[in-house]
Amino acid sequence: MSNEAVIVDVVRTPSGRGKPGGALSGVHPADLLAGVLSDLLRRNDLDPALVDDVIGGCVSQIGEQSYNVTRTALLSAGFPDSVPGTTIDRQCGSSQQAATFAAQGVIAGSYDIVIACGVESMSRVPLGSSAGGQDPFGSLMHERYPEGLVNQGISAELMNAKWGLTRDDLDNFAARSHRLAAAAATRGDFNGEIVGVTTPDGRHLTADETIRPATTMDSLSGLKPAFFTDHAAARFPELDWHITAGNSSPLTDGASAVLIMSATRAKQLGLTPRARFHAGVVTGSDPLLMLTGVIPATRRILERTGLGIDDIDVYEVNEAFASVPLIWQRELDANPERLNPRGGAIALGHALGSSGTRLLGTLLNELEASGGRWGLQTMCEGGGMANATLIERY
Secondary structure, three states: OOOOEEEEEEEEOOOEEOOOOOOOOOOOHHHHHHHHHHHHHHHHOOOHHHOOEEEEEOOOOOHHHOOOHHHHHHHHOOOOOOOOEEEEOEOEOHHHHHHHHHHHHHHHOOOOEEEEEEEEEOOOOOOOHHHOOOOOOOHHHHHHOOOOOOOHHHHHHHHHHHHOOOHHHHHHHHHHHHHHHHHHHHHOOOOOOEOOEEOOOOOEEOOOOOOOOOOOHHHHHOOOOOOOOHHHHHHOOOOOOOOOOOOEOOOEEEEEEEEEEEHHHHHHHOOOOOEEEEEEEEEEOOOOOHHHHHHHHHHHHHHHHOOOHHHOOEEEEOOOEOHHHHHHHHHHOOOHHHEOEOEOHHHHOOOHHHHHHHHHHHHHHHHHHHOOOEEEEEEEEOOOEEEEEEEEEO
């Protein structure tokens, strides 16, 4: 197929702790994204003038991440001013959606070469700051949900109660994430996807700051519930409050980018495709149980492709909270050994707008290392949505 959308390369920054003093906190988010865009071009000896569009994901599009941060970043990376860029918000799945839009554009014949990417500096643009202290919903939304919506942490607690997950279940999975990520880092598994970042104070970061190799069930058990308040307890008296900072993804700084083009264009340029986009879907789900969308999204993509869950060699299910991959694995009856085999966001971080393309890179590299053919990526999203993407390794 001349318009088959292929993945040529994926890169990311290391994950920095998204708080003041984090390793990447001194880097402007536009510069963070510019760095991965520059490295993507350099690694593939690609003339940036050939890029038809750059589609970026970012959740908190305010302050330093406002005014179309993707366009700012590509210009900062030295792209000619003829290359356009746009920034989208599908909450945590923003850059996964960017990659889907990019692939769809190639398949439709609108693009020959496109870059999908994402960035989030949660140290410099804090989570929730885009609301500016205002009500983002309006009267009609409140009329539809008169009891009020909740934050994602309480949504995860509601899921724990519905599916009967215990604190030990969550902490055990979180410890697994750090253990697998630490082992992968020691083996050098992330070396092919990470590009270093030089900070304003002269440090050169090449490893994820968020991995904690010493994490154990014992060290996690002492952490207090993160979302318990008197008001929440009064509204949800049935909850046991298991979600902590340890079994959730940390606030994270990071950027990532993927080079996507038609198979024909890749051949013309002498570039070797690493995988192809086989299918992509997006679904809506209950905004109260907003993290469950990964389940119908996965079912839909399997139905569309005619594949079964056991046909998939690697699953990357974003670890926004340990509840999400645990419930997903249970509902899909998926092989736990294939689930986030290099650890997930609990250890590797969740730089919101960047996470989609970050997961794509980790998924592709694991497929190549293990010799697998099919890789599935799915991501829960704020407001009750989820993306799922299926790739096939060449």
